[in-house]
Amino acid sequence: MTAFALALIGFGLLWDTPAGVVSGIWKIIRTQAGLITDSISVGGMGAAFVNAGLVTLLSIGILRAVRMNFSGISVASLFLMAGFSLFGKDVWNIFPIIFGGWLYSRYKREHFGRYVYISLFGTALAPVVSEIVTVGRERDKLLWYLLGVGIGVAVGFLLPAVASFTLRVHQGYNLYNVGFTAGLIGMVLASFFKSFGHTFEARLAWSTGNNLPLAAFLFGLFALMALAGFWWNGRSFRNVARITRHSGRLVADFVQLDGLPVTLINMGIIGAAATVYVLVVGGDLNGPTIGGVFTICGFGAFGKHLKNIIPVVLGVVISSFFMVWSLNEPNVLLAALFATGLAPIAGQFGWKWGIAAGVIHASVVLNTGFLHGGLNLYNNGFSAGLVCIVLVPLIEALRRDR
Template identity: 40%
Template structure:
């Protein structure tokens, strides 16, 4: 590496550390000013049943919620580095998604059994755990099952053991299930583990109900941290754009090429590099936040998770050209119904998992997919009792699987019509050439 590139890399690292340090310093000052007891807050988060929807900003306070999220991020990042997992778009998506859901549903303890189950599966199948690390990290969508069994469903002395055992079983069986489920929607739903988790969650919930375990969904949503979350989000997204700008040789060159990508099984890191990927992540963070603001909704734990998930998957499939049709479709569905603004906002943010539908089949189908998503997601949660945090991923999988054969049928019909048109055009052209040759011979 020449001196120019070394100096440039050092400058990028310095800017990155400075910006991230300023965000952390500002947030720490805010928490200190609010005089929160972070330790007691995180203990309340750990002991919470965590069922949908449980906003940890209410349960433990903003300091404890961010500490929980930071600990989970640190755990996943450290484990990925120890395992030497390749840093690609999907890994970045998992980091941001899991970090986001650490504000409602996931805590540093209820995710651990899934990793144990994944390790046991890797031993059983004689594969490297790093090959299924991302799958297992997404599997923590079912973390409320662990908390529910440990702290709410079973009050016996064995409740904690039962909870750990259930998490290990889920972690053990989820990888082969996820592989099979992906074929149902053929990648048109970016949240395949949400769809898998929904199927698995429905089965486990049915078993729990068979033994008279009552699962009661709840709705705990914060309203007091709106301004703080807006400042934090804006700072993070701007930081991503600035870092990406410097990595991309101090330019936005190539971003228009990224925007032409369909988003279907697209790893933006591999295809376009870190610079453009970070720029896209920052841009999409602002797009998601502005959408929530246009709906005049207050930022809270669940909406923050939705925004951060959009940001994460902007490294693997999402950009504003293929997500805005989904957002529009959800909005139009909500506009003509009695659905409240929070549900519309949350469903739209997570519904962008259907972005490849718009990218592959066009804007109109993207709007239709978004419209259907809101209709399905409001009913599908009862199937798993609210214990699958990726409920929108479950809904998106159903919508994608439902639309896929219809879209393919229409596409095939159009292709056949186009082929017939081209054949007819060729026949006419050949006839003209033949007539000209005949006339020339006649001369």
């Protein structure tokens, strides 16, 4: 994982001078980070990738500091941190939430390792910190800075308790459990902000024109990943197909269940497949879409494989034929990539229900962002949780009636 982080930094430094990278990261930090804010558009290609690499290294450092064993959730969390550092997270706004999670562990008198992954995933609400600090920049800077950090810490403190409850609500069929949690907390926070007169402006910072170099980088990365797995697997694809026997329902740790070599091959395959999808539908490779690709790849160690993600994506594609949007629109492109958080439904109940989940998700996710004002970077995780609440009981009821 350290090599992955260094690859991101190295790729970023190919695009800009160190001074330009520092300047770009400063722009990223000072920008409101709510959906959809492409870090490439804000700070440039170099700064965006160096920021992603640094956030990944910091996350690795935190996991090592609390002596976490390497597992599938480690991979998923680190790829998620890297991906969303290309649109919303930065080297500064993640820390109040992580610190809040640490305070919660101290309050419970438990080791932080029990909550560290929730804290890392919980940085989905990092835009809360950026939003408050940015709004107060023209007022009392110190007061608003302290307010932003304080609310970020409070959010991090609340997340573990709420996340443990939401997991029971969707029964593990939403791989982005903390995204659902963050959506609920973000909705409450946004409501308070609106009550004090704050208006959330629609954002769409979306870079274009970089498909060729970014595709080359991604395909190279995923090829190396698959080749490394192939080599460590005795230079064979033995047992790779076995990974599809898992439904993906939480907790499905492929590293522990099938081993790291097989998991790396799976990650390389589905990461490349996600990249191909973006290109085939005429989409743009940029910060947000690469965030989606990295999320799919990372969860290739923790619940996703081709068999359970294809039906869900197919559901989004099918819905485009009779709904009022096209597949290469920014929100829809992200919906297709992140809808794969519902992969366990296809894995558990079959491809037909996977398609149904994708169709429903495509509509729901386009109408949930305003609820939290774009403060929850995992909006698709929030939507997926809502889809599970409605769809899973229906599936189980119909199956019992057979």
